[in-house]
Amino acid sequence: MAEKVIFDTDPGQDDAVAILTALASPDEIDILGIVTIAGNIPIHHTTRNALRLLELTDRTDVPVHAGCARPLLRNLVTAEHVHGPTGLDGPDLPEPTLTARDAHGVDFLIETIRAHPSGTIRLLALGPLTNVGLAMTKAPDIAARLKDIVLMGGGCFEAGNITPAAEFNIFVDPEAAAIVFASGAAITVLPLDVTHQMRSTRSRIAAFGDLGNRSGAAVAAMLGFSERFDVEKYGWEGAPLHDPCVTAFVLQPDIFTGRSVNVAIETASPLTRGMTVCDYWGVTDRPKNAVWVRSGDSEAYFSLLTERIARLP
Incomplete structure (x- = not known):
């Protein structure tokens, strides 16, 4: 049976590829809804971008709910320098004919998780965790009701990408x-340690454009725009494609390897704000609270993404 999932996301070109891959996989992934969060760009852009992706793929049946417009305690930090002013600069995407639903995204999370049998919903978090943290504060019972949370965020061996110590998603709202x-929820983390291995080389981007469908052309245009920043930053042959690792993990977990660890979040230090303190080697007695994915097969990853995007209009 298809996994029932909710996306919590701030699209963002890499978020877009993660969502498109899921939309192309209805036999394995049943998307109950998309909740947007301010992160890569402000909330009005992330919500519009989610709607544009559904319009692109003729999936206007999937509900979109706007979530929080800012972090719990801090001012919003965004990343237009990577994603462009709209967050999806690059392709010429259709304007949405549908609109976001009235219910706030946090309320949608709580109500949907409570309405389904315990252990059936997987929460796929691609951005800052504001909506999820607020939902768990308002309704602590939902943590135990989730099957799991699969999230892109953090870094241990690769450290940070927005500061020397912190990855962007965690840095934006460390609280x-x-x-x-x-929370006690089952959590799998796809950190920079693995996403930095998944590099969109020119040939991999071209493969999306060669599919001959509008979704493949859109993905190629998205990545052609956003990846330039990281190519210049790192000097690699391609830029890391982060968020689709979450969808790929749901579809083919055997692409990845990791281990159970303790993860703590630094919230007090101005120098290391948002650092994911991962006890990968078990040097403390802190209880294990997450599976930390450290490596993956990049060829299998891009093969999966390309094959799925080919299924879309």
Whole structure:
């Protein structure tokens, strides 16, 4: 049976590829809804972008709910320098004919998780964890009702990408991330340690464009725009494609390897704000609260993404 999932996301080109891959996989993934969060760009852009992706793929049946417009305690930090002013700069995407639903995204999370049998919903978190942290504060019972949370965020061996110590998603709202990691929910983390291995080389981007469908052309245009920043930053042959690792993990977990660890979030230090303190080697007695994915097969990853995007209009 298809996994029932909710996306919590701030699209973002890499978020877009993660969502498109799921939309192309209805036999394995049943998307109950998309909840947007401010992160890569402000909330009005992330919500519009989610709607545009559904319009692109003729999947206007999937509900979109706007979530929080700012972190729990801090001012919003965004990443237009990577994603462009709209967050989906690059392709010429259709304007949405549908609109976001009236219910707030946090309320949608709580109500949907409570309405389904315990252990059936997987929450796929691609952005800052504000919505999830707030939902768990309002309704602590939902943590135990989730099957799991699969999230892109953090870094251990690869450290940070927005500061020397912190990855962007966790840095934007470390207080929310701390709530989530202390919630008792089953969590799998796709950190920079693995996403930095998944590099969109020119040939891999071209493969999306060669599919001959509008979704493949859109993905190629998205990545052609956003990846330039990281190619210049790292000097690699391609830029890391982060968020689709979450969808790929749901579809083919055997692509990846990791281990159970303790993860704590730094919230107090101005120098290491948002650092994911991963006890990978078990040097403390802190209880294990997450599966930390450290490596993956990049060829299998891009083969999966390309094959799925080919199924879309």
